[in-house]
Amino acid sequence: MTVGLQQFLVVSAFLFCLGLLGVLIRRNIFVVYMGLELMLNAANLALVSFSRYNDNLDGQIMVFFIITVAAAEVAVGLALLVALYRKRQTAHVDELTSLNS
Amino acid sequence: MNVLLLSLEYMVVLLAIVVVILDFSLPRTRPTLGYLSALGLAVICFFSFTFQIEDGMVTGLAGQTHVSLAFGGAYVLDPTALWFKQFFLIAGFLVALISIGYSRHIESGLSEYYALQLFALAGMMFAASANSFMLLFVSLELITITFYVLVSYLRRQVESLEAGVKYLIMGAVSSGFLVYGIALVYGSTGTMDFAALGEQLDNDLALAKSTMVQVGLLLIFGSLAFKLAAVPLQVWAADVYQGAPAPTAAFLAVGSKAAGVVLLMRLFGSVVSDVTLGWEKLLMILAALTILYGSLCALPQRNLKRIMGYSSIASAGFLLMGFAVMSQSGSTAILYYLFGYLFTVLGAFAVIGVIVKQAGLEDVNSLAGLSQRSPLLAATLTMAVVSLAGVPPLAGFFGKFLIFKAALEQAVSYPAYYALLACAVLGVLVSIVYYFNIIRAIYWSKNPSDLSTIPVSGPVRFAVFTCIAGMIVLGIYPDPFLNIAGRAVAAFSL
Numbered sequence: 236m237t238v239g240l241q242q243f244l245v246v247s248a249f250l251f252c253l254g255l256l257g258v259l260i261r262r263n264i265f266v267v268y269m270g271l272e273l274m275l276n277a278a279n280l281a282l283v284s285f286s287r288y289n290d291n292l293d294g295q296i297m298v299f300f301i302i303t304v305a306a307a308e309v310a311v312g313l314a315l316l317v318a319l320y321r322k323r324q325t326a327h328v329d330e331l332t333s334l335n336s
Numbered sequence: 337m338n339v340l341l342l343s344l345e346y347m348v349v350l351l352a353i354v355v356v357i358l359d360f361s362l363p364r365t366r367p368t369l370g371y372l373s374a375l376g377l378a379v380i381c382f383f384s385f386t387f388q389i390e391d392g393m394v395t396g397l398a399g400q401t402h403v404s405l406a407f408g409g410a411y412v413l414d415p416t417a418l419w420f421k422q423f424f425l426i427a428g429f430l431v432a433l434i435s436i437g438y439s440r441h442i443e444s445g446l447s448e449y450y451a452l453q454l455f456a457l458a459g460m461m462f463a464a465s466a467n468s469f470m471l472l473f474v475s476l477e478l479i480t481i482t483f484y485v486l487v488s489y490l491r492r493q494v495e496s497l498e499a500g501v502k503y504l505i506m507g508a509v510s511s512g513f514l515v516y517g518i519a520l521v522y523g524s525t526g527t528m529d530f531a532a533l534g535e536q537l538d539n540d541l542a543l544a545k546s547t548m549v550q551v552g553l554l555l556i557f558g559s560l561a562f563k564l565a566a567v568p569l570q571v572w573a574a575d576v577y578q579g580a581p582a583p584t585a586a587f588l589a590v591g592s593k594a595a596g597v598v599l600l601m602r603l604f605g606s607v608v609s610d611v612t613l614g615w616e617k618l619l620m621i622l623a624a625l626t627i628l629y630g631s632l633c634a635l636p637q638r639n640l641k642r643i644m645g646y647s648s649i650a651s652a653g654f655l656l657m658g659f660a661v662m663s664q665s666g667s668t669a670i671l672y673y674l675f676g677y678l679f680t681v682l683g684a685f686a687v688i689g690v691i692v693k694q695a696g697l698e699d700v701n702s703l704a705g706l707s708q709r710s711p712l713l714a715a716t717l718t719m720a721v722v723s724l725a726g727v728p729p730l731a732g733f734f735g736k737f738l739i740f741k742a743a744l745e746q747a748v749s750y751p752a753y754y755a756l757l758a759c760a761v762l763g764v765l766v767s768i769v770y771y772f773n774i775i776r777a778i779y780w781s782k783n784p785s786d787l788s789t790i791p792v793s794g795p796v797r798f799a800v801f802t803c804i805a806g807m808i809v810l811g812i813y814p815d816p817f818l819n820i821a822g823r824a825v826a827a828f829s830l
Contacts, residue, residue, distance in 0.1 A: 274512030285523035293528045304477045
């Protein structure tokens, strides 16, 4: 069996759903961040494979931007988490209840 | 590629760098950095009015003429982009003034607070010119990531940090959707460029109807709905507005929302307008849900900033309604509504920032006796609230009126718009109730405990007077602004 575009896309869609599920289900903020990263990287995989099979480099250039942005996002996210942990001694989504709703 | 085209963005970024460097090398200049940032933005804004754009050519101050595309077509400076850039510059200027008044509240990193606002502003200005998915993504992320920091800037307050974390998680999910949507659209069309994309979809209807393109565009639409704070990605708004410092919340309400609007109009109103035409019902349902969600959820709230958060969701609904109308008059109405919204919301947040600082709590009850403590603030907040509620003759009324009128014009040929209009009218009626609660707290609350006068600093006073002037002028003398807005959207097909 040859590995074609379809296989890449299936894997990427699977990873994206896994990431989304992680964000929705897991309660620890660290794991939520990992889910977010997984979503972005699933999109990266899709972009690279489209780029390869379309004979067009735009997608791969886009991936560089996405990796950079994801790094910036995580840097801010972890800084926030450290500051929050100092105040509340928790990294649980469920315990973020100081904003009334 | 030439410097003239990008000069506005360059100047804003340069101003941000100057602010950081001055703080670093001359610490004693720190208190004046806010004034520097506001003054710089005012100058850049005046400079932007020297641009002339005609038939895809941009003419600068010295008479030099250039094609309006840069970065290989990824960046475009058309009348719409210029209108939004000026809009963002005015918003940034007023937010900088409000921040100066708020600065005593920020314990550390004051100059970075101004600098980050300027970076976010640069992101918004790039977004106004985005003409390819790459610039769209990068400019959106520049806005969002700087706002993660700006929202959680009061890092000794749990509320602020919590708002930051919530905004970050929701924002990252929405950028995941955005990137995956871009991947799907790119995969089926093989291009990131808006011009090439539009051409392909126009020529190949089967491609435009294919599942991959439709799903991809829906994902992108979802992430723009996050920026607007519209259903289905609106849940962050109330929490984030409540936790964020008042100037940040103000900038978020005006700038971030408008950045979403300009991308929505450029991508869905112009580039892929054929696809959008098939989404008429979806857009109408989303607009109606957003208006009703915002208005009904605000009803039981007592926290001022939280009320503003829900009110911003309702406003996103009205903007989406103007977009769902899919006509020139709808687009013009959106621009007009946004311009009125700028003065209204910034006026409201300027007052809220001062009062919250004074009272130490954000409850509606902290407004008690405001009419005696500071007639200026009381009058401003009252006018802002009246304008948000859509009562004539202020700016908010005319914006809503234009959107309703555009919807009525369409309803003649397509009766479903009557249902949307009914939802919108219901939303307006509900909103009058909670807006009236605020006015009642200002003027008729019993036994206010504290009647000392509230000092209002010079910059905030100036911002407040500008907002009052904006609300009144836009309300009673709309014609020139309407013409400008009409010219700005003339190039769009929807």
